[in-house]
Amino acid sequence: MEVHEYQAKQLLKEFGVPIPAGGLAYSPEQAVYRANEIGGEKWVVKAQIHSGARGKAGGIKFCSNTQDVWDAAEFLLGRKLVTDQTGAAGKIVYRLYIEPAADIKSELYFGLALDRSHECIVAVGSSQGGVDIEQVSSKNPESLIRINVELAVGMQPFQARQLAFQLGLEGPQVQQATNVFLSAYRAFRDLDATMLEINPLAITQADVVVALDAKMSFDDNALFRRSNISEYRDKSQEDPREMEAADRGLSYVGLDGNIGCIVNGAGLAMATMDIIKMKGGEPANFLDIGGGASAERVAKAFRLVLSDKKVEVILVNIFAGINRCDWVAEGVVQAVRKLKPEVPVVVRLSGTxxxxxxxxxxxSDLGMLVADTLDQAAEVAVNSVVNSMIGFRGKK
Known part of the structure; x- marks a missing residue:
């Protein structure tokens, strides 16, 4: 689960990370009020969406008077921002965050993430923070500073100081940055975060270290014990199909293909998508309906997959260990008979x-296609897509 910039900043502030004063706005009037409330002569109006690279997409506006603040807010609210991270669909701006413009001397990058291959948390720093950090990481990855943090002991003060020195900081900047790194790590650890970024971590002309932007994401499986984080969820920024699936106890991730997948078990779902790709097809989703594939869960899965208008064929791949294939088959028949999908349905059942x-x-006399193996099922599904495309072209 991701949160907005202003929410991440509020969480970091509670752990001692310095952030600028700021205020939330849902209208141009509120934006001007927040600017006057903050004070000063220059402000920044920031679109709040779940994405980085907002500046390059025009989602961050620098304003030198309150009329500029009004104009920026009016321009951004309700606008769809398309960034490198949102994809072509983009995301709609429903709220803004107003901050005073900072007098910046230099911009750094600091991040924390899980490194599953080394079973640790990795702290990443760069002296080239700001809007071009993606280019820095891709074109000059050796310039990034990485420090592995052992989970058993956490980030140590000497590691934070080492990172500060490697970033070229000196004098009072070192202790300030050290405190930021340690505080950010505590927030990452105590809130069950999976990713934390402060970009830029700015050094002002007054040699003050301050987090000008922040991004955090959290482990969905730990939200049951983080009610304060759960309340930050903004469903308007998430894929509605994924939200519907989560609300119904299904694990779903939407993709760009046209073969809808209904599978029980995350590993089997991944294998199903892999073999569809090997056969030349494109999966439309990852969908794990879980071990207890009851008729109700199968029906929910069918509704969810059919809600994606790109789906041209549905592949049901079930391995029954705890469950039974005859129970699952009855659920599939009920779902197809009730929903009457207008696309081919391929079913592969294995196990009990x-x-x-x-x-x-x-x-069932519902026209479903039965396959004995996953390889055969994937091939039939891909061929069904090809045949439907040929038929469509023939009609034209």
Missing amino acids: NAALGQEIINH
Whole structure:
């Protein structure tokens, strides 16, 4: 789960990370009020969406008077921002964050992330923070400073100081940055975060270290014990299909393909997508309906997959260990009979009572295609897409 910049900043502030004064606005009037409330002569109006690279997409406006603040707010609110991270669909701006413009001497980058390959948390720093950090990481990755933090002991003060020195800081900047790194690490650890970025971590002309931007994401599986984080969820910024799936106890990730997948088990779902790709097709989603694939869960999965208008065929791949294939087959038949999908449905059943499950599918007279193996199922699904495309072209 991701949160907005202003929410991440509020969380970091509670752990001692210095952030500028700021205020939230939902209208141009509120934006001007916040600017006057903050005071000063120059402000920054920031679009609040779940994405980085907002500046390059025109989502951050620098204003030298309150009329500029009004104009920036009016321009941004309700606008769709398309960044490198949102994809072509973009995200709509529903709220703004107003801050005073900082007098910046230099911009740094600091981040924390899980390094699963080394089973640790990695702290990443760069002296080239700001809007071009993505280019720095891709074109000059050796310039990034990486420090592995052992989970058992956490980030140590000497590691934070080492990072500060490697970033070229000196004098009072070193202790300030050290405090920022340690505080940010505590927030990352105590809030079950999976990623934290401060970009830029600015050094002002007065040699003050301050977090001008922040981004955090959290482990969905830990939200049950983080009610304060759960309340920050903004469903308007998330894929509605994924939100619908989560609300119904399904694990779903939308993709750009046209073969809808209904699978039980995350590993089997990944294998299903892989073999679809190997056969030349494109999966439309990752969908794990779980071990207890009841008729109700199967029906929910069908509704969810069919809500994606790009889907041209549905592939059901079930391995029944705890469950039984005949139960799953009855659920599939009920779902297809009720929802009447206008796309081909390919079913592969394996495990307990697989033969009986296949018999139920074959005798349903619903026109579903039954496959004996995953390889065969993927091939049939891909061919079904190709045949439908040929038929469509023929009609034209």
